[in-house]
Amino acid sequence: MKTKMTGIMFAAAALAQFALSAVTASAVDTITVNVTISNAGTLTVPAKPVQVRDRNEDGKFDLDEAIYAVHETYFEGGAEAGYLSKQSDYGLSLYQLWGVDDGVFGYYVNHQFAMNLSETVEEGDSVAAFVYADSQTWSDSYCYFDQTDMQDVKQGEEVSLMLHKFSFGADGSTAIVPVSDAVITVDGEKTAYQTDENGAVKVKLDKIGEQIISAVSDTEILVPTVLRVTVSAAETSAVSTTETTAAASSTTSKKNSSSTATASKTGESAAIPALALTMALAGGTAFVLRRRHD
DSSP, X not given: OHHHXXXXXXXXXXXHHHHHHHHHHHHTSEEEEEEEEEETTEEXXXXXXXXXXXXXXXXXOXXXXXXXXXXXXXXXXXXXXXXXXXXXXXXXXXEEBXXXXXXXXXXXXXXXXXXXXXXBOOTXXXXXXXEOSOTTTOOOEEEEESOOEEEEEETTOEEXXXXXXXXXXXXXXXXXXXXXXXXXXXXXXXXXXXXXXXXXXXXXXXXXXEEEEEEEOSSSOEEOOOEEEEEXXXXXXXXHHHHHHHHHHHHXXXXXXXXXXXXXXXXXXXXXXXXXXXXXXXHHHHHXXXXXXX
8 A cells, every 4th residue: 555655656757857857848839039120220120029949949049939939920031032042161150141132231239240040048138239331341330228118208208228239340350339420310310419428318208108218320331220219198196286276266266355355445445435425415404404403
């Protein structure tokens, strides 16, 4: 009996372990990353969430699979129509992006330059791929804000931002530097806000809802960056409302008191000439009676 019970317990434990393994495996079948695609300065996919699958079944998720997934999700005709990657002397490389097969391409993971498409991506990562607008000297500057996804902005609130770019030196070195004199755009429209020499800018958001903040420049080519901001209505304080109502009531009471006082004074003022008239009439009547009597 004891042996039988032990066997049952062992089988139950094994079954539980198998179920746990199945749940764990299914949980990592896909991951979600945010992907931005732009074509020669035109934003086509503004930091959209994409489900990435381990297509080559190597036990990890890579940049190639993320960009493939965004084409499957958002490009008309899917990845077969708009995306192509293959091995080159530099590793797994990009040969077609968003239907463009004769351009020069760049790609970044979490605002870091990626050498090839085999680089690993993880849950929640930010991926950007783009077609260079300058296909001759590759002068396009990949830029990004110091903030990522802002969900708690109130209507009329000022948002402080810093805009940086990835810079390549003549010797092949890289550096992160501020972007100055860049004009901020909101939902594709230019605003009056512009970055200073340190890349800093304050932007006031008056429209409620989700908005996309980006930047453009008249002096250099900026790869479109995306900052999603959700603006909610400003909260109205109950105390302020009560105080305002009380103040209004007080003002109304003062006006009513003033009106009553004015009316009282007006009545008093009107009574004086009326009394004088009555007295004059009485005197006149007495005078007439006296004359008749005489």
